[in-house]
Amino acid sequence: MIRFENVTKKYPGTKRPAINEMDLEIARGEFVFLVGASGSGKSSCLRLILKEEKPSKGSIFVLGNDLGSISSRKIPYFRRNLGVVFQDFRLLPNKTVFENVAFTLQVIGKSRGFVQEAVPDVLKMVGLENKADRLPHELSGGEQQRVAIARAVVNKPQILLADEPTGNLDPATSAGIMQILERINASGTTVLMATHEAGIVDKMQRRVIELVDGVIVRDELEGGYGTTGVVPELKPAVAKGESAKAARQEVAEVAAQAEAETQAHQILINTPAPAPAPAPATRRSHPAPTDDADRVSSPATGVIHNPNADSLVDVSDHLSLAERLGLRAAENPDGDDEQSVGPVR
Numbered sequence: 001m002i003r004f005e006n007v008t009k010k011y012p013g014t015k016r017p018a019i020n021e022m023d024l025e026i027a028r029g030e031f032v033f034l035v036g037a038s039g040s041g042k043s044s045c046l047r048l049i050l051k052e053e054k055p056s057k058g059s060i061f062v063l064g065n066d067l068g069s070i071s072s073r074k075i076p077y078f079r080r081n082l083g084v085v086f087q088d089f090r091l092l093p094n095k096t097v098f099e100n101v102a103f104t105l106q107v108i109g110k111s112r113g114f115v116q117e118a119v120p121d122v123l124k125m126v127g128l129e130n131k132a133d134r135l136p137h138e139l140s141g142g143e144q145q146r147v148a149i150a151r152a153v154v155n156k157p158q159i160l161l162a163d164e165p166t167g168n169l170d171p172a173t174s175a176g177i178m179q180i181l182e183r184i185n186a187s188g189t190t191v192l193m194a195t196h197e198a199g200i201v202d203k204m205q206r207r208v209i210e211l212v213d214g215v216i217v218r219d220e221l222e223g224g225y226g227t228t229g230v231v232p233e234l235k236p237a238v239a240k241g242e243s244a245k246a247a248r249q250e251v252a253e254v255a256a257q258a259e260a261e262t263q264a265h266q267i268l269i270n271t272p273a274p275a276p277a278p279a280p281a282t283r284r285s286h287p288a289p290t291d292d293a294d295r296v297s298s299p300a301t302g303v304i305h306n307p308n309a310d311s312l313v314d315v316s317d318h319l320s321l322a323e324r325l326g327l328r329a330a331e332n333p334d335g336d337d338e339q340s341v342g343p344v345r
């Protein structure tokens with residue numbers, strides 16, 4: 001489902017690569033934590049999967065697509081199979097909960113009937129069915145993140161990428177978010193989550209991939225947050241699951257060795273855990289969603305236009321979000337006027 005083959009990513013002007021000769025395979029339906037110190041390459045990994053960044057070397061395959069062969073014009077279509085959740089929620093401040101979630105579907109041209117059915121369903125799934133008319137600043141941080149998750153999964157993506165989704169939330173709220181992500185995973189969506197939250201990783205006991213300086217140093221099938229530097233560097237195999245199995249064996253050996261040393265020297269080792277706060281916005285009244293089945297966008301004007309409707313919806317202030325969510329191409333490299341937002345295939 002996701003495969004990295006000898007992938008290196010080096011940003012211009014940097015001395016060492018953010019991702020260094022990485023081999024990785026994630027199968028359909030897995031729940032995978034990406035852990036590692038700040039700067040170890042977690043976000044770079046997610047951006048490469050989203051094709052927000054190109055590898056300097058190597059190949060990346062996602063959902064059967066070789067990302068190197070997807071043209072810029074096709075990227076928004078590719079990204080419709082991927083949901084993304086960020087630490088800072090990235091909601092549209094002047095739109096209600098319903099509108100924030102509906103926006104994703106409207107931009108990709110779903111009909112009003114579809115929107116009216118899908119949005120309440122997904123809001124129910126995240127427990128916000130009674131807050132559909134609230135604006136983001138009228139919600140708690142946890143509720144805002146639940147809206148962001150609803151928005152990410154309303155189009156039933158095959159893969160959900162989450163970059164520190166609990167980073168701004170307290171532990172109890174984070175636990176609620178993790179339950180939602182588990183439910184989404186149980187329904188068949190593959191989840192890849194970058195996190196620093198040791199407590200969450202330890203509790204869930206899912207596959208854990210640990211990065212140090214852009215290199216996978218641990219790939220454990222049912223792992224905890226772990227302790228960077230204790231586990232020796234691994235050479236992950238390309239074949240599915242091989243690296244995880246190898247990691248498990250290595251970890252077991254290291255654990256046995258550590259246990260023996262601990263007994264011999266009577267050494268006690270302690271581990272800590274973190275948690276910080278959220279962000280708000282402003283109000284504007286909102287119309288009911290319009291029929292967007294034939295809606296197209298003009299990258300030049302930043303306006304979504306439904307040729308069958310009387311009105312234009314100005315989304316110029318939302319373009320970067322649409323781009324970020326992969327719903328609209330940032331630019332048309334072919335230089336023609338072909339629209340990058342269109343009907344679902």
Ligand SMILES: Nc1ncnc2c1ncn2[C@@H]1O[C@H](COP(=O)(O)OP(=O)(O)OP(=O)(O)O)[C@@H](O)[C@H]1O
Pocket residue numbers: 011012014017018036037038039040041042043044045
């Ligand atoms: N756009 C960029 N230009 C140059 N260097 C970058 C860029 N993005 C990331 N880097 C560098 O690449 C390395 C990996 O960064 P990345 O954001 O992937 O790490 P991370 O593990 O997600 O960190 P954090 O946990 O702090 O979010 C870091 O050294 C970072 O400074």
